[in-house]
Structures are given as structure tokens and as C-alpha cells.
Amino acid sequence: MEIPFAESYRIKMVTPIRRSTKEERLQWIKEAKYNLFNLKSEQVFIDLLTDSGTGAMSEQQWSEMMLGDESYAGASSYYKLKHAIKDILGFEHFLPTHQGRAAENVLFSVLVKEGDIVPGNSHFDTTKGHIEFRKAKAIDCTIDEAFDTELEYPFKGNIDINKLSQVFEQNDKTKIKFIILTITNNTSGGQPVSMQNIKEVSEFAKAKGVSLIVDSARFAENAYFIKMREKGYENKTIKEIVAEMYSYADAMTMSSKKDAIVNMGGFIAMRSKKLFDQAAVFNIMFEGYLTYGGMSGRDMNALAQGLDEGTEFETLETRIKQVEYLGNKLIEYGIPVQHPIGGHAVFIDAKKLLPNIPKEEFPAQTLAIELYIEAGIRGVEIGAILADRDPETRKNRYPELELVRLAIPRRTYTNNHMDVVAAAIINVFDRKNEIKNGVSIINEAPIMRHFTVELERI
Numbered sequence: 001m002e003i004p005f006a007e008s009y010r011i012k013m014v015t016p017i018r019r020s021t022k023e024e025r026l027q028w029i030k031e032a033k034y035n036l037f038n039l040k041s042e043q044v045f046i047d048l049l050t051d052s053g054t055g056a057m058s059e060q061q062w063s064e065m066m067l068g069d070e071s072y073a074g075a076s077s078y079y080k081l082k083h084a085i086k087d088i089l090g091f092e093h094f095l096p097t098h099q100g101r102a103a104e105n106v107l108f109s110v111l112v113k114e115g116d117i118v119p120g121n122s123h124f125d126t127t128k129g130h131i132e133f134r135k136a137k138a139i140d141c142t143i144d145e146a147f148d149t150e151l152e153y154p155f156k157g158n159i160d161i162n163k164l165s166q167v168f169e170q171n172d173k174t175k176i177k178f179i180i181l182t183i184t185n186n187t188s189g190g191q192p193v194s195m196q197n198i199k200e201v202s203e204f205a206k207a208k209g210v211s212l213i214v215d216s217a218r219f220a221e222n223a224y225f226i227k228m229r230e231k232g233y234e235n236k237t238i239k240e241i242v243a244e245m246y247s248y249a250d251a252m253t254m255s256s257k258k259d260a261i262v263n264m265g266g267f268i269a270m271r272s273k274k275l276f277d278q279a280a281v282f283n284i285m286f287e288g289y290l291t292y293g294g295m296s297g298r299d300m301n302a303l304a305q306g307l308d309e310g311t312e313f314e315t316l317e318t319r320i321k322q323v324e325y326l327g328n329k330l331i332e333y334g335i336p337v338q339h340p341i342g343g344h345a346v347f348i349d350a351k352k353l354l355p356n357i358p359k360e361e362f363p364a365q366t367l368a369i370e371l372y373i374e375a376g377i378r379g380v381e382i383g384a385i386l387a388d389r390d391p392e393t394r395k396n397r398y399p400e401l402e403l404v405r406l407a408i409p410r411r412t413y414t415n416n417h418m419d420v421v422a423a424a425i426i427n428v429f430d431r432k433n434e435i436k437n438g439v440s441i442i443n444e445a446p447i448m449r450h451f452t453v454e455l456e457r458i
């Protein structure tokens, strides 16, 4: 018999979770105004709202917490993190921040001015937010293959170099200072970018005299996919692949809450001392002094350790195989999901799963509610509620895809939990013809409405 795959760790500390009844959940979701963000965590059995900051730290990370140096200036924790960033990512300079969006805020305070243009591959929403907040424009140059959910393509996160060229041809070139490459491409479903593409985008940027900045939240998952899917990388270690990826970049922003497996933290890293000096001014103003930024010493220690563990093959293999395990179960049963399964989440195509719900009644939100009622599972809507209203016409924007994202926290749930999730989705799928009505909005904020929107069932 073939020895099956198993997790590369054993469990030492646990958090109890409680299975509720359907009656309780019907009551709770109603009280939450059918917005899953309003649920208390104890009302959730399996929480797949996000994989950001929700992973389990290792015993080494917890021991590093005890060694944290909380000195205001020059803490050993700062140097530990500085060395980890230099060793693993290859950047000479770095600034700690409290999370990824803070890194964007600091860096873009230097780099982005009104009227600027920032091309990239499906900019993450906080990235886009920080660009648009400065009255600049983010232009998406992701390859077309990314938008066909059924197409099997190994690197759906890639940038289309032709689209990129067009951005440079059609705009005032002095307005473009850098290209931002997001690995993995979160917005298009945790899809990876190939080494070939990173290299091509880097060469393109050099030829145009602009910088390449890597939005890096899931850089290690990206490296894993390169190892598994790209010719010539099968025998390289994750750390070798990571080092090569960053050799093509000028700077990076990082949300450490993802692949560095900590609960809070972020940083900016760069080659240029000049850029460091410019960003340092804003870091001191917005985040904190240079040697702690937005982080405590113990958190910098755990992060340094997390960067090392997060770039170990076994860690990544365990994680990505679990995401695939759930995805494959759903595919086997004919549940419409995005292909191929991404690194951190499974995306269910709600329009196909709930064909009776018109787009005006928010099919993805309806499906997320049904999944919660079915088994206490919390996913998140990536559909028209998230897409919000057009800022000018104030009309609802209806995106092409109505998805429910199930993001899997790192080292947190077992495959038994994945079985529960799969069964719940299958049960909803089996009774899809009984689900005839969706939800309507009774209250919403003027921007970022998805966090606080109040809904009622139709």
C-alpha cells in the first residue's frame, strides 16, 4: 500500500470550537443582519473568512516571543528580523510596519503622486485603495486566461507584457514610476506568477527605467508553485527560488500575516538606500521609530522565525495540499470552483451553484449565508457587495464573477474539518432548487460597504 500524505507537524496546543445547532445559527445570522463579518467567532464552527493573521505559530515562534527585545532603539529583535530579510529575501534595507497596508501607505507616500499610473496584476484592494487615495490610477495588466475560471493554466497570476507595453504607450511616461507585481495574485484567486514572467516584467521595467515592486503576501506559496509547475525548478529549494524571485525586484511590501505565519506585522524592504531614507521619514511619522516601526520586539522575533519556516518545503506542501484536498473534493462532486485551485483558498462560483438567484439579489452572499446556516462555516463574498457602487453613478457594480472564497488558515484545521466544509457545500448544492430568493440591502456605508452592510432575506 502506498503511504499517504500527512501533515508535517503534530499538535501541541488546541483551541476548543463548538458545533452549534441550525436553530441557533438561523437566529445568529439574522441578528448579524446576514453579514458574516458581524458574527462572533464563537458562533462560527469553521472560520474560513480569511487566512490573514489566523494561522498557528510553531513552538519555535512562541519561544522566540519570549526572547523579544522591547528596547525602543536598536533592539536585538530588529537585527534578527533584518538578518532574516537579508538572508532569505536578499534586501539590504527594511522598515517594519504594523501590517501590509501600512507598508503600502509608507512606501506610496514616497512613490505615488496625484495623476500617477501604477500598472500591475490585479492590485489587491488595499494596494488599489492607497493608490486611488493619492488620486493616482491602478491599471490591471493580468493575462486574459485569469478571467476564465474553468481554464486550467499553471500561472494565471502572470502579467501580460503586451498590456503593460500599451500602458506605457498610451500614457505620459513620466507618470509611471514603478510596476507592482503581486505574488501570488490574490485578487485573481491566489494564482501564481511564473519565474519567467517575473524575469520578463523585470527586464521590461529596466528597459523603461522604472522600478519593480513586489507585493509579497504569499511569496512562499508562489515559490512552491514555481517548484511544482515550472521547468528547471523541480530540484531547487524554496529558499533558492525565493532568492531568485527577489533578485529581479527593487523593493517589496509584505503582509506578514500571510506567508510569514504571524498574527500581526508587515514590512517594506528595498535595495536603494535613497528610497530607504525617503520612506524612513514616513515610517517614523506613521508607524514608529526605525527599529520597531509598527511592531513589538517579540513580534519581530516571531516574524523572523516565521520567514524561515514559511519558506520550508514541508510547511508549504502541507498547506497547499490541504487547500487542494478541499478543492478536489468539490470538483469530484461537480461543484463549480475556480481552476486550478489556488494557494490559499477555494473559490466557489456562486452564479453556477445558485442559478435561481439573480445578480440583483447577491448570489455569492446568499451562498455564504446558506453555508453558514448549513454547518457554521464562515466564508466571504467576493461579488457585487464587495464590488460596491460606481463612485460617479452610485449604481451597483456587478462583477463578472460572483464568488464565495473559502480561505484556509495555516496549520489551523485538519482535513476532517475540510470534509465538513465539503459536505456542507454539497448539501447546499443538492437543495439549490429550493433556494429561490437572495438578499437585499437595508443599510450600507458610502465606501467599503461589505464590512458593515445590513441585509434582509427576500
Ligand SMILES: *Cc1c(COP(=O)(O)O)cnc(C)c1O
Binding pocket: 052, 099, 100, 101, 102, 124, 126, 127, 182, 183, 186, 215, 216, 217, 218, 254, 255, 256, 257, 258, 265, 266
Ligand atoms: C493582505 C494583503 C495586503 C494587505 O495586507 P494587510 O496585512 O492585510 O494590511 C496587501 N496585498 C496583498 C496581496 C495581500 O494579500
